[in-house]
Structures are given as C-alpha cells and as structure tokens.
Amino acid sequence: MYEWIIIGGGIHGCTIALSLLKSGKVNKEDILIIDPHSSPLERWKERTERIQMPFLRSPSVHHIDVTPFSLEKYAKKINYDNPFYGYYDRPSLNLFNQHAATVSKEASLQDIWCQSKVKEMGKPGLFWEIETEEQHIYFAKNSVIAIGNNELHYPAWANELNNGYHIFDSELNMDNIKPPLLIVGGGITAAHTAISLSHRFPGEVTLMSRHPFRVHDFDSDPGWLGPKYLDAYSKIKNYDVRRKRIYQARHRGSIPSELYSRLHRLNKNGKLSIVQSEIQTVSSESNVLISKESTVFRPATVLFATGFEPALTNQRWLRHLITKQNLTCANCGYPIVEESLEWCPHLFVMGPLAELEIGPASRNIIGARKATERIMRNIH
Structure with missing residues (x-):
C-alpha cells in the first residue's frame, strides 16, 4: 500500500x-x-x-x-x-x-x-x-x-515508403542510416536533426519543410506562464474555447533564432539543402519522391521529424x-x-x-x- x-x-x-x-x-x-x-x-x-x-x-x-x-x-x-x-x-x-x-x-x-x-x-x-x-x-x-x-505522427504518404523512419522510432539505429538523406519537418526536432546530420554527411542532407521557418524563442509566449494570459484563460468555462486558445497560442513547428541562423549558414556553405515544399507522389518500388513542384528526390533514407x-x-x-x-x-x-x-x-x-x-x-x-x-x- x-x-x-x-x-x-x-x-x-x-x-x-x-x-x-x-x-x-x-x-x-x-x-x-x-x-x-x-x-x-x-x-x-x-x-x-x-x-x-x-x-x-x-x-x-x-x-x-x-x-x-x-x-x-x-x-x-x-x-x-x-x-x-x-x-x-x-x-x-x-x-x-x-x-x-x-x-x-x-x-x-x-x-x-x-x-x-x-x-x-x-x-x-x-x-x-x-x-x-x-x-x-x-x-x-x-x-x-x-x-x-x-x-508518432507521419504524413499520409509515409506508409508507401520502405526506407522511411520517424526520428523517434525506437527501432531506428542512427548508426545505420545511409545518405543521401531527406528530413521531413520544419520544427526544432527537424532543425537539430538536419544540423547534426549535415556535419556527418555534408552536402548529402535535404531538409524539407511545408512552411517557411517560424522563428520564436519559445513554443508559446511566456505570458502563458503567469497571470498575463492565464487569468483570462481560467475564466473560460467552455472547453472547446480553451482548446482553441491552446491551439492558437502554440508556436507549432517553430525554432529559436540561433537554429535558424545555423541552418542558413549550412545551406549557404553547401552542407545542407533547404526546400520549402511537400511530397506529392511516391514510387515505393524505386523510392523516388516527387514534390508538388515536380522536383524529383531519390533519398536512400527518409527521416520524419513530424512530431506526435x-x-x-x-x-x-x-x-x-x-x-x-x-x-x-x-x-x-x-x-x-x-x-x-x-x-x-x-x-x-x-x-x-x-x-x-x-x-x-x-x-x-x-x-x-x-x-x-x-x-x-x-x-x-
């Protein structure tokens, strides 16, 4: 007891x-x-x-x-x-x-x-x-x-791949991954992963984000830690409205400014490619990915940094x-x-x-x- x-x-x-x-x-x-x-x-x-x-x-x-x-x-x-x-x-x-x-x-x-x-x-x-x-x-x-x-969260097209892994999949062995690499995601996990792997495989890593980088110091405003926002929030009795406030307050898929700078420096130096797009078509037999702009990618490994x-x-x-x-x-x-x-x-x-x-x-x-x-x- x-x-x-x-x-x-x-x-x-x-x-x-x-x-x-x-x-x-x-x-x-x-x-x-x-x-x-x-x-x-x-x-x-x-x-x-x-x-x-x-x-x-x-x-x-x-x-x-x-x-x-x-x-x-x-x-x-x-x-x-x-x-x-x-x-x-x-x-x-x-x-x-x-x-x-x-x-x-x-x-x-x-x-x-x-x-x-x-x-x-x-x-x-x-x-x-x-x-x-x-x-x-x-x-x-x-x-x-x-x-x-x-x-773990995956994009809808992920199950068509046989060389795709979520970065937080417990079965993934990072020592065994092979370049060229495509990292899918635009948030802090994707950024850290891209920075780390571009040092390990310079010039063989592409980071693909659906949106421009969202730069914020924290993943929600510090006002949510105290009365500035929480006083009004606690007075909301409708939980659908509370959920909406949480959704609006979170800087989903955001990164702090120093990661933004490091990513662009690596991109400028040719160690990392950054693409703002998303995959439209997947050929599972040949592991060929085609973006919505018709760009063709042939990664040996796809890493999903797409959260939960x-x-x-x-x-x-x-x-x-x-x-x-x-x-x-x-x-x-x-x-x-x-x-x-x-x-x-x-x-x-x-x-x-x-x-x-x-x-x-x-x-x-x-x-x-x-x-x-x-x-x-x-x-x-």
Missing part, C-alpha cells in the same frame, strides 16, 4: 516525485514510480541524444528540482564550462541531464522505481488498484498520471479507466480536471493530460513545475 503511485518517470513524473519527497510530507517507502524504462528520464535522454540537441529551449530555472535556482547553483558548484546559452540562460543538455541525475540520486528515485507498464487501473474500493503487465497489483491512496503522447499525434494517448488501460470511473473529458478527448489537477478524488494528472487546466505550456518542463505546484498546494 502506497500513499502515492506516479505513472510515468519522465520529466513530469520525476518533478512531482522530488517535490513530494523533499516536502517532508511523504516518506520514500510510501511512493512508487511506474515506468517502462530502467531509470528516470530515460526516454527524454534517448530522444535528445538522438537529435544531438546541444542546449535546451527553456531557461535555466526550468528543471526537475524544487528550488528555481538549483540548476544554476549546481553549474557553479561543479564549475561547469559554458553551462548556459543566450539571453535566457538556456542550459546545456549535458548539464541539465547531469543535474537531473544528481538530484534523482540524492533523492534515491531508483529505490522507488518499478520498471513496468500499466495493464489496468481502477478503484473498486477505497484505494487505487494498478496492475502491471507482469500481473503485480499495487494499491495507492493517491495516483498521478504523468504520461505523454508517444504515438495530437489526440489523447491511445493506451488501453487509460481508455478503460475513463470508462470504468466515468471520468469527464472535453470534446477533444482530454481530461476536464479541477484547479488542483484532480480528475476525480485522489487522481491527479500532469503533462498533456493537464493542458486544459494548465494551458499551452503544460507539456513542457515549466508545465511539470506548474502542475507540481498545483498538486502540492492541495495536499495536506
């Missing part, structure tokens, strides 16, 4: 776990994190390593520890060389991961770790019952669902939970929750599941911090 079971051991799950442990309100033996990976932030580390992201997009005060300046203090303590980039002190990815590993180790998160997948979840009595795929059943007074949507499906994650146990517990969802399929982020008594959500309450930054690192603040404020 646990006081808290957290489903998901990524940035969101670890942020709430650290706050619960450091608050002194919960003992280590009363918390369990269930995650399919072997250690905290494993999927985050895999994906950011794959695209060779040197610095985060978010500022230094956005991290998984409790106090805002923890990361800056850590950088000074270990005398880290070149820890931050630019006006907003965006941390080096390596520094961010080192800091996360250090605070996780200090809090002994590995001791409360259960490497497994959830099979079923319900509340037949007073407590939550969570069954894993190994048929272990765990009981909890409170549960936090801190999962993202990991269903926007719909609610399609995990079976979550669908069953919604039905069994009669949990309220908006027309978009996402949870309607209390200000405390409770979906029903003693069941909290974070990340994408909390965005109708937290707003457009809900999926980000700051969204993890904002959600944690809400949950911590409402426990005694």
Whole structure:
C-alpha cells in the first residue's frame, strides 16, 4: 500500500516525485514510480541524444528540482564550462541531464522505481488498484498520471515508403542510416536533426519543410506562464474555447533564432539543402519522391521529424479507466480536471493530460513545475 503511485518517470513524473519527497510530507517507502524504462528520464535522454540537441529551449530555472535556482547553483558548484546559452540562460543538455541525475540520486528515485507498464487501473474500493503487465497489483491512496503522447505522427504518404523512419522510432539505429538523406519537418526536432546530420554527411542532407521557418524563442509566449494570459484563460468555462486558445497560442513547428541562423549558414556553405515544399507522389518500388513542384528526390533514407499525434494517448488501460470511473473529458478527448489537477478524488494528472487546466505550456518542463505546484498546494 502506497500513499502515492506516479505513472510515468519522465520529466513530469520525476518533478512531482522530488517535490513530494523533499516536502517532508511523504516518506520514500510510501511512493512508487511506474515506468517502462530502467531509470528516470530515460526516454527524454534517448530522444535528445538522438537529435544531438546541444542546449535546451527553456531557461535555466526550468528543471526537475524544487528550488528555481538549483540548476544554476549546481553549474557553479561543479564549475561547469559554458553551462548556459543566450539571453535566457538556456542550459546545456549535458548539464541539465547531469543535474537531473544528481538530484534523482540524492533523492534515491531508483529505490522507488518499478520498471513496468500499466495493464489496468481502477478503484473498486477505497484505494487505487494498478496492475502491471507482469500481473503485480499495487494499491495507492493517491495516483498521478504523468504520461505523454508517444504515438508518432507521419504524413499520409509515409506508409508507401520502405526506407522511411520517424526520428523517434525506437527501432531506428542512427548508426545505420545511409545518405543521401531527406528530413521531413520544419520544427526544432527537424532543425537539430538536419544540423547534426549535415556535419556527418555534408552536402548529402535535404531538409524539407511545408512552411517557411517560424522563428520564436519559445513554443508559446511566456505570458502563458503567469497571470498575463492565464487569468483570462481560467475564466473560460467552455472547453472547446480553451482548446482553441491552446491551439492558437502554440508556436507549432517553430525554432529559436540561433537554429535558424545555423541552418542558413549550412545551406549557404553547401552542407545542407533547404526546400520549402511537400511530397506529392511516391514510387515505393524505386523510392523516388516527387514534390508538388515536380522536383524529383531519390533519398536512400527518409527521416520524419513530424512530431506526435495530437489526440489523447491511445493506451488501453487509460481508455478503460475513463470508462470504468466515468471520468469527464472535453470534446477533444482530454481530461476536464479541477484547479488542483484532480480528475476525480485522489487522481491527479500532469503533462498533456493537464493542458486544459494548465494551458499551452503544460507539456513542457515549466508545465511539470506548474502542475507540481498545483498538486502540492492541495495536499495536506
């Protein structure tokens, strides 16, 4: 029997776990994190390593520890060389991961770790019952669902290819990819991937985006982190309108200015080709792609940097939970929750599941911090 079971051991799950442990309100033996990976932030580390992201997009005060300046203090303590980039002190990815590993180790998160997948979840009595795929059943007074949507998004024509891979496909081995390469996408993932691979295969990489580069420092205006926009947002009672506000606020497929400059420098130097277009015709037999302008591409490898499906994650146990517990969802399929982020008594959500309450930054690192603040404020 646990006081808290957290489903998901990524940035969101670890942020709430650290706050619960450091608050002194919960003992280590009363918390369990269930995650399919072997250690905290494993999927985050895999994906950011794959695209060779040197610095985060978010500022230094956005991290998984409790106090805002923890990361800056850590950088000074270990005398880290070149820890931050630019006006907003965006941390080096390596520094961010080192800091996360250090605070996780200090809090002994590995001791409360259960490497497994959830099979079923319900509340037949007073407590939550969570069954894993190994048929272990765990009981909890409170549960936090801190999962993202990991269903990969592909263009409609992608299934006609036999040499196409999503950049975040776990089966993809980056050591085995062969040039020439076509990278499909126009956002930050596509940009990092193109920059990295153009150094590895100079002159043999093409980046194809459907739209001109959208240059923004962050993927939504910083006003969404505080009362500037959230006060008015929280007064909206119609969840269709909230969804529309989130959609309008997100700078989808955008990149910060230094990536824009690097892409154009590589393009100018002939190391990278940049094309604004989209594929119209695919010949699966010869892997020939033809753009809507009739340009012919013959890539040995196509990499899709096209993000994730926007719909609610399609995990079976979550669908069953919604039905069994009669949990309220908006027309978009996402949870309607209390200000405390409770979906029903003693069941909290974070990340994408909390965005109708937290707003457009809900999926980000700051969204993890904002959600944690809400949950911590409402426990005694």
